[in-house]
Amino acid sequence: xxNAAYRRSQLExxxxxxxxxxxxxxxxxxAGPYFDLAGEEFGRRLLLTTDxxxxxxxxxxxxxxxxxxxxxxxxxxxxxxxxxxxxxFRQRETGPAEFDQAGIELLAQxxxxxxxxxxxxxxxxxxxxxxxxxxxxxxxxxxxxxxLAQADMPDAWRPRIRHRFGHTEAMDRLLSxxxxxxxxxxxxQPSRDELVEDVTARMVSAGxxxxxxxxPEEIADRYLEQQALDAAHVPAAxxxxxxxxxxxxxxxxxxxxxxxxxxxxxxxFLGPPxxxxxxxxxxxxEARITFDASFSPRLDYYTGIVFEMRGQGGTVLVSGGQxxxxxxxxxxxxxxxxSGCALWVDRMEAEWPK
Amino acid sequence: xxxxxxxxxxxxxxxxxxxxxxxxxxxxxxxxxxxxxRSYLGAIEGLPEVTVRFFPASEIARELIRxxxxxxxxxxxxxxxxxEAGPDAVEFARDLEFGHAxxxxxxPEAWIDVTHMHDLADxxxxxxxxxxxxxxxxxxxxxxTRQHFASAGIAEYRIVESLGATEAAPASGVADIVVDITSxxxxxxxxxxxxxxxxxxxxxxxxxxxxxTAQWTEQRRETLNALLGQLQG
Numbered sequence: 059x060x061n062a063a064y065r066r067s068q069l070e071x072x073x074x075x076x077x078x079x080x081x082x083x084x085x086x087x088x089a090g091p092y093f094d095l096a097g098e099e100f101g102r103r104l105l106l107t108t109d110x111x112x113x114x115x116x117x118x119x120x121x122x123x124x125x126x127x128x129x130x131x132x133x134x135x136x137x138x139x140x141x142x143x144x145x146x147f148r149q150r151e152t153g154p155a156e157f158d159q160a161g162i163e164l165l166a167q168x169x170x171x172x173x174x175x176x177x178x179x180x181x182x183x184x185x186x187x188x189x190x191x192x193x194x195x196x197x198x199x200x201x202x203x204x205x206l207a208q209a210d211m212p213d214a215w216r217p218r219i220r221h222r223f224g225h226t227e228a229m230d231r232l233l234s235x236x237x238x239x240x241x242x243x244x245x246x247q248p249s250r251d252e253l254v255e256d257v258t259a260r261m262v263s264a265g266x267x268x269x270x271x272x273x274p275e276e277i278a279d280r281y282l283e284q285q286a287l288d289a290a291h292v293p294a295a296x297x298x299x300x301x302x303x304x305x306x307x308x309x310x311x312x313x314x315x316x317x318x319x320x321x322x323x324x325x326x327f328l329g330p331p332x333x334x335x336x337x338x339x340x341x342x343x344e345a346r347i348t349f350d351a352s353f354s355p356r357l358d359y360y361t362g363i364v365f366e367m368r369g370q371g372g373t374v375l376v377s378g379g380q381x382x383x384x385x386x387x388x389x390x391x392x393x394x395x396x397s398g399c400a401l402w403v404d405r406m407e408a409e410w411p412k
Numbered sequence: 413x414x415x416x417x418x419x420x421x422x423x424x425x426x427x428x429x430x431x432x433x434x435x436x437x438x439x440x441x442x443x444x445x446x447x448x449x450r451s452y453l454g455a456i457e458g459l460p461e462v463t464v465r466f467f468p469a470s471e472i473a474r475e476l477i478r479x480x481x482x483x484x485x486x487x488x489x490x491x492x493x494x495x496e497a498g499p500d501a502v503e504f505a506r507d508l509e510f511g512h513a514x515x516x517x518x519x520p521e522a523w524i525d526v527t528h529m530h531d532l533a534d535x536x537x538x539x540x541x542x543x544x545x546x547x548x549x550x551x552x553x554x555x556x557t558r559q560h561f562a563s564a565g566i567a568e569y570r571i572v573e574s575l576g577a578t579e580a581a582p583a584s585g586v587a588d589i590v591v592d593i594t595s596x597x598x599x600x601x602x603x604x605x606x607x608x609x610x611x612x613x614x615x616x617x618x619x620x621x622x623x624x625t626a627q628w629t630e631q632r633r634e635t636l637n638a639l640l641g642q643l644q645g
Contacts, residue, residue, distance in 0.1 A: 097546065099567040102558050151497060221537045228565025232530065253524075260522035264604025265583035271543065272523065272535070272588070280535070281525035356567055 062407055068187045069160060069403065070143060076162055076180065078139025083124035085145070089114035091123060095387060096357060103148045117147035122398065125163050127388055134390045137166045143403070158403035160184065161378070163396065165385070170395045171334060174363060174380055175341050177399050181367060181376045182343065188406045192367035192375060193346045196310060196338070197353030199223070199379075200362045201317070201331040202303075208326045209299060212290035214283055219300070224354035233300060236292045247285055253278035299324050306351040310339055313349040335363060359383035365399075369409040376401045416461050416631040418639070421475065421484030424452065424466035428618065431510045432485045439643050461635045470494070477501040479625030482636065489515055489593060489616035493555050503622045506643055511618035513595040515553055517560075517611035520582050520589070521604045528610050529564045532589075536568040550574040550581030551591035553613075560613045579603040 074080060090113075093101045104116040118124065121142045129138055143160040162180050167173035185192050202223055206216055215236075222229040248256075257274040261267075268274060299320065306316045314335065321328045339347060345367075354364055355377075364379030378399025385394040422443060423429045433443045436456070443464055445454040454464035465481065473490035475481045477498045485508065491498040519526050526532055539547040547569040551557050554571055561569065572587045579599050581587040593616070594600055597607055620643065622636065 093570055094546070097567040097569060098558050098571055099562055101571075217537070218534055221533070222565055225565040227563070228533070231565075235530070257522050257524060260524075260604070261520065264520055264522060266520055266522060266604070267585055270585050274522075276542065277523055277525055284525050284531070 062410070065187055065407065065410070066403070069184060072180070072184055072187065073141045073143045073160055073162075076139060076141040078141055078162070078164075081121065081125045081128075081140040081142045081163075082144065083118060083121060083128065083142075085118050086115055087118055087124055089116040091127060091388070092116060092119065095123060095359075099356070103150075105147045105149060105154050119146055119148055120400065121146070121159060121161060122163060122384075122400070123388070126165070126385060126396070129165055130385060130388055130390050134385060134394055135166060135392075137168065139164050139167075159400050160403055161398060161400040163398040165396050166394045167397070170362060170380060170382070170397060171337060173395065173397045174338060177378055177397050178338060178341055178365070181378065181399050181401065182345070184401050185367065185375065185406065188410055190369055190375065190406065190409050191345055192369060193348065194342055195353060195366045195368065196335060196347060196349045197364040197379075198331055198335055198349070198351065198362075199354050199360050199364055201328060201335065202351070202354070203361075204328050204331050205299075205303060205321075205326055209296050209324070211292040211296050212287065214287050214290070215292055221358070224352075224356045226352060229304065229352070233297055237294070237297055239288070239291055247282065250278055250282060253281060295324075304352040306349070307353075308348055310335075310347040310349040313351070317349075317351065331362075338363060355379075357381075359387050362397075369405070371409070373405050373408075374402065375405050375409070415629060416635045417463055418461065418482040418632050418635050419463045419465055420456070420639075421465050421467045421472040421481045421486075422454070423469045423472065423485060425449070425468075428469060428485075428511065429466070431618070432508070435508050435510070436643070441642060459639070462639060473498065476621055476623045477625065479623050479627070481623065482626045482628075482632070483620065483622045483639075485618060485620055487511055487513075487616050488619050489513070489553070489556070489614055491621065492614055493553050496555055496559060501623065501625050503624055504619045505622050505640060506620040508618040508620060511616070513593045513616050514612045515556055515591065515593050515614040515616060516597075516600075516607045517613065518579075518590050518592060518600045518605040518607045521601075521606045523606075526608070528608055529566075532608065533564065533566045536566050540568060546570040547589070548572050548587040549589055549591055550578050550587035552578065553591050553593070556613055557591045579605060 089104060089106055092104060104119050107115050109115065125140050140163045145156050146159045147156055162177060164173040164176060206220055219232065222232050254274045257277045258268065261274060302320055306313050314332065354360060359381045360379055361382040362380030366374050367376040369375050376399050380397040382393055382395050384396050422432050436443050442457040443454055444457060445451055452466045454466060456462045456464060469486045470490050472484040472486040473494045476484050477495055488504065491502055526535060536547045549557060549569055550572045552575055554573065557571060574581055578590050578592045580603060581590055583603065590605060600607065
């Protein structure tokens with residue numbers, strides 16, 4: 059017997075069998091934490107409502123945030139595993155929609171690589187219930203961070219480039235700007251004290267608070283830093299390295315060899331992140347695996363390795379990875395390893411051969 | 413007769429109504445409003461197959477996108493703001509050459525280090541770690557702001573909805589910067605705000621707009637084309 063209800067109950071058993079705690083966060087959640095964590099970009103996908111005071115609530119748009127927030131509230135630190143299966147709600151272009159989502163969250167595990175293996179195994183097992191051999195797309199956030207840390211450039215440019223990782227157009231615009239940076243003769247800069255005084259006067263005359271938002275010192279420092287940046291060119295060879303690296307994509311083994319060749323050429327030491335990616339290739343079995351050096355979710359709490367699994371139609375069925383910075387972003391006082399994935403159950407069901 | 417009738421929506425009050433009726437009049441079409449300013453139904457003299465309805469400009473945008481009215485006069489900005497799908501749901505048929513204004517991003521003039529969007533991206537990216545909160549943008553243009561910032565690669569900000577006197581938001585401490593509509597920039601400048609050099613998000617004007625989502629039969633299409641034919645340049 060292979061109907062949709064049967065597959066759903068098989069999935070239910072798989073989720074239950076994950077050896078952790080089955081999480082059932084409320085359907086109605088405070089919207090603030092979502093805006094705080096993911097900004098307006100994710101905010102536009104929420105189904106919002108307000109209470110009598112005007113405070114905003116949303117229908118549960120994902121499981122990760124309430125699970126992790128609850129974990130932190132109960133005193134983070136101990137290794138924990140959570141699994142879930144249930145409805146989430148998002149705005150789409152065609153209107154509001156309800157989806158079934160399943161997934162796991164592995165928190166504070168002693169070995170992040172083993173945890174990620176477990177996540178990948180869970181995702182593969184779930185897909186196989188639906189008869190799906192996925193196309194897996196891997197991305198290396200840790201790899202890019204390692205390359206960026208070693209590449210020859212003025213330090214102030216590193217966070218600016220890191221910030222654009224995962225947004226192809228924004229990264230391209232920044233690299234183009236750096237490539238075209240003209241060698242302007244530098245005019246004499248005013249001193250920091252003069253700048254602070256000038257900015258303070260402007261803020262006072264516009265009625266701006268000197269302490270609430272950006273301070274005169276912050277503005278003056280960034281102004282000077284920017285002037286220094288304009289003078290501090292990123293070497294052309296480094297820009298070429300970044301372009302070449304970000305363009306690497308394709309069959310995982312070939313792509314990783316290209317990364318290694320590039321690292322050799324530029325004398326970069328990328329051993330640990332490369333080793334981490336390679337060890338997960340073995341665990342993925344017969345799935346078709348591609349590596350895309352420019353692939354990363356746009357949220358800066360991702361670390362290590364990220365992945366997507368797609369079906370025949372090319373739609374994303376599973377996405378996940380490692381996000382060791384997430385718990386700190388949500389208020390944990392120390393870094394805590396985290397990895398997990400979310401599965402789009404309705405899309406998986408749609409892949410079942412009719 | 414009924415099968416060939418189309419609905420034209422005209423802004424229901426103020427300068428916008430006046431300028432719209434002038435624009436039609438210069439092209440030989442007199443819009444009448446028999447019930448006076450409190451009536452919401454009108455007509456065009458000599459064109460019984462066109463029904464005129466008077467609506468607030470923002471409702472015209474919404475109803476055009478939904479296809480509940482066939483064509484109407486409203487601001488281009490309102491089509492973009494009402495829905496992300498708005499521009500695809502309509503056709504901008506005639507620039508009416510009034511109501512020109514730009515939706516712009518403006519920062520405090522004191523922010524001497526921020527002249528372009530890429531500066532704003534840098535400031536936004538570490539704003540939270542410096543100040544314990546997101547960069548706040550006051551605006552009534554929520555949809556346009558979200559779209560524009562997404563394409564600029566800026567995700568680290570919060571919108572504070574502002575329904576009036578947006579330009580005062582930085583001084584009152586409600587927000588750090590603004591997205592606002594301006595024709596000359598003088599209100600912004602008077603409030604100590606400066607438009608970024610690449611900070612024009614949308615150039616807007618009053619436009620005669622045709623709904624793509626309305627039920628267009630061949631007969632109604634003919635009525636529309638005849639009307640548009642009379643409304644050249």
